[in-house]
Amino acid sequence: MKSEKRTGMxxxxxxxxxxxxxxxxxxxxxxxxxxxxxxFHLHTCQTCAAEAATYAPIIEALHYTPPLVAAPPTLVExxxxxxxxxxxxxAHPHRTRWPxxxxxxxxxxxxxxxxxxxxxxxxxxxxxxxxxxRNLIAHLAEEQWRAVHLNVDEPLQTAPVQAAFYYSxxxxxxxxxxxxRNLPPPPAGKAYQLWLIRPDGVRDSGGLFRGGxxxxxxxxxxxxxxxxxxxxxxxxxxxxxxGPTGPRVLNGGL
Amino acid sequence: xxxxxxxxxxxxxxxxxxxxHGDEAAFRHLYEKYLDAxxxxxxxxxxxxHMAEDIAQDVFLRLWQRAGQYRSQRGxxxxxxxxxxxxxxxxxxxxxxRRPVAEEELDLTRLETANRTIWQxxxxxxxxxxxxxxxxxxxxxxxxxFFYGLSHSDIAEMLNVPLGTVKSRIRLxxxxxxxxxxxxxxxxxxxxxxxx
Numbered sequence: 001m002k003s004e005k006r007t008g009m010x011x012x013x014x015x016x017x018x019x020x021x022x023x024x025x026x027x028x029x030x031x032x033x034x035x036x037x038x039x040f041h042l043h044t045c046q047t048c049a050a051e052a053a054t055y056a057p058i059i060e061a062l063h064y065t066p067p068l069v070a071a072p073p074t075l076v077e078x079x080x081x082x083x084x085x086x087x088x089x090x091a092h093p094h095r096t097r098w099p100x101x102x103x104x105x106x107x108x109x110x111x112x113x114x115x116x117x118x119x120x121x122x123x124x125x126x127x128x129x130x131x132x133x134r135n136l137i138a139h140l141a142e143e144q145w146r147a148v149h150l151n152v153d154e155p156l157q158t159a160p161v162q163a164a165f166y167y168s169x170x171x172x173x174x175x176x177x178x179x180x181r182n183l184p185p186p187p188a189g190k191a192y193q194l195w196l197i198r199p200d201g202v203r204d205s206g207g208l209f210r211g212g213x214x215x216x217x218x219x220x221x222x223x224x225x226x227x228x229x230x231x232x233x234x235x236x237x238x239x240x241x242x243g244p245t246g247p248r249v250l251n252g253g254l
Numbered sequence: 255x256x257x258x259x260x261x262x263x264x265x266x267x268x269x270x271x272x273x274x275h276g277d278e279a280a281f282r283h284l285y286e287k288y289l290d291a292x293x294x295x296x297x298x299x300x301x302x303x304h305m306a307e308d309i310a311q312d313v314f315l316r317l318w319q320r321a322g323q324y325r326s327q328r329g330x331x332x333x334x335x336x337x338x339x340x341x342x343x344x345x346x347x348x349x350x351x352r353r354p355v356a357e358e359e360l361d362l363t364r365l366e367t368a369n370r371t372i373w374q375x376x377x378x379x380x381x382x383x384x385x386x387x388x389x390x391x392x393x394x395x396x397x398x399x400f401f402y403g404l405s406h407s408d409i410a411e412m413l414n415v416p417l418g419t420v421k422s423r424i425r426l427x428x429x430x431x432x433x434x435x436x437x438x439x440x441x442x443x444x445x446x447x448x449x450x
Contacts, residue, residue: 023424023425023427023428023429024399024406024421024424024425026428027396027399027400027424027428028399028400028403029395029399029404029405029406029409029420029421029424030405030406031405031407054432055428055432057435058383058428058431058432058435060329060330060333061383061431062383062396062400063295063333063336063337063340063372064336064372064383065372065383065384065385066294066295066297066298066372066401067294067298068290068291068294068372069290069293069294069297070290070293071289071290071292071293071307071310072293072303072307074307075289075293075307075310075311076285076289078307078311079285079289079310079311079314080282080285082281082311082314082315082318083278083281083318086315086318086319088276088318088319197341199328199337200337201337201340201341201344201403229337229338229341230338230341232345243348244345244348244349245348246349247349248345248349253316253320253323254323
């Protein structure tokens with residue numbers, strides 16, 4: 001892509017470049033940075049988005065092309081046993097409210113305490129953090145926030161980890177917040193990396209973080225939360241990775 | 255051979271709503287209907303029956319626990335399940351640092367030519383797409399990207415062909431499928447009762 005322009009961390013493309021790469025993007029053949037540029041352009045250009053839409057039935061149909069193979073009886077038995085193995089609590093189809101507002105407030109107060117300690121060591125930087133915490137409390141106290149409980153995957157299942165992601169349904173372009181309790185530190189030279197997963201399988205990085213008693217990570221959606229289907233957290237090199245390479249430790253659907 | 259998608263699977267949407275409220279009978283109905291398709295997608299990507307079973311189980315566990323997250327306006331239930339399965343399976347083969355088995359994937363004469371694909375098992379009027387209509391080289395590049403999550407440079411390296419060749423094959427392949435789809439749509443509009 002000869003005429004890519006980098007603005008900060010983002011590569012931008014024009015209409016011609018977008019259309020040149022459109023088919024590659026739609027089947028997932030572009031590297032993440034180039035895919036992000038095409039994705040961003042499609043969200044801002046109705047002409048190119050209309051061209052992309054002409055491929056929607058083709059992309060859907062690709063999912064239906066694998067040869068049909070009968071599931072083994074053992075798999076049928078395993079799936080049939082799932083409701084008994086994972087009994088449902090009170091049904092609440094769309095919203096998982098975790099933690100309670102009181103618990104959330106307590107968690108955030110702890111976060112504020114840590115922010116104040118940091119303030120003592122680096123006043124100018126901590127002041128910004130403090131404001132973020134206050135903003136977070138104010139934001140999350142509003143009703144439109146949706147809480148998504150994250151599942152803990154095998155590498156962390158021995159730790160008492162609780163994680164939830166909050167985002168606004170009223171304003172899906174507003175920052176969301178990943179809140180994790182009791183997250184053990186990553187291995188030496190590693191960091192946790194949040195991934196925002198689109199329906200087509202493309203992953204956008206949501207940021208790097210380390211473990212701690214309480215982790216509060218503000219996450220800016222590259223476009224809109226409605227563009228994403230799932231979240232995942234993996235263990236990656238400390239400087240981050242352009243795509244997930246390490247073991248997944250948390251996951252959840254939006 | 256192509257049919258335009260016209261019908262929303264309202265029955266499935268209702269089943270998903272019931273599963274979201276903990277209805278085990280609705281869950282059973284859905285897995286009896288779609289487990290083969292989900293397993294087939296997982297097997298297509300992983301080439302490992304045991305891993306495919308694990309993935310299919312995870313997908314239906316998610317369905318059981320998260321059916322409320324399904325939004326009918328995003329598409330059919332089966333497409334939603336297959337999309338989750340594809341993402342999950344690609345994650346697994348990336349995590350295991352697996353690549354498609356070269357002997358199978360690179361031998362164009364051995365590319366799958368199954369007589370029965372997922373769509374043939376359902377009355378769902380999803381677009382009936384046959385990758386056999388593509389030249390083998392274009393089909394191969396499309397499949398390596400879509401089903402195995404390989405980037406164009408990964409594919410070029412694997413096939414030992416120039417990057418530009420891979421890009422062209424993918425572009426031309428998808429454009430050809432779209433052209434066939436549009437052509438079929440025009441034929442159907444001329445004779446609406448012919449294939450509905």
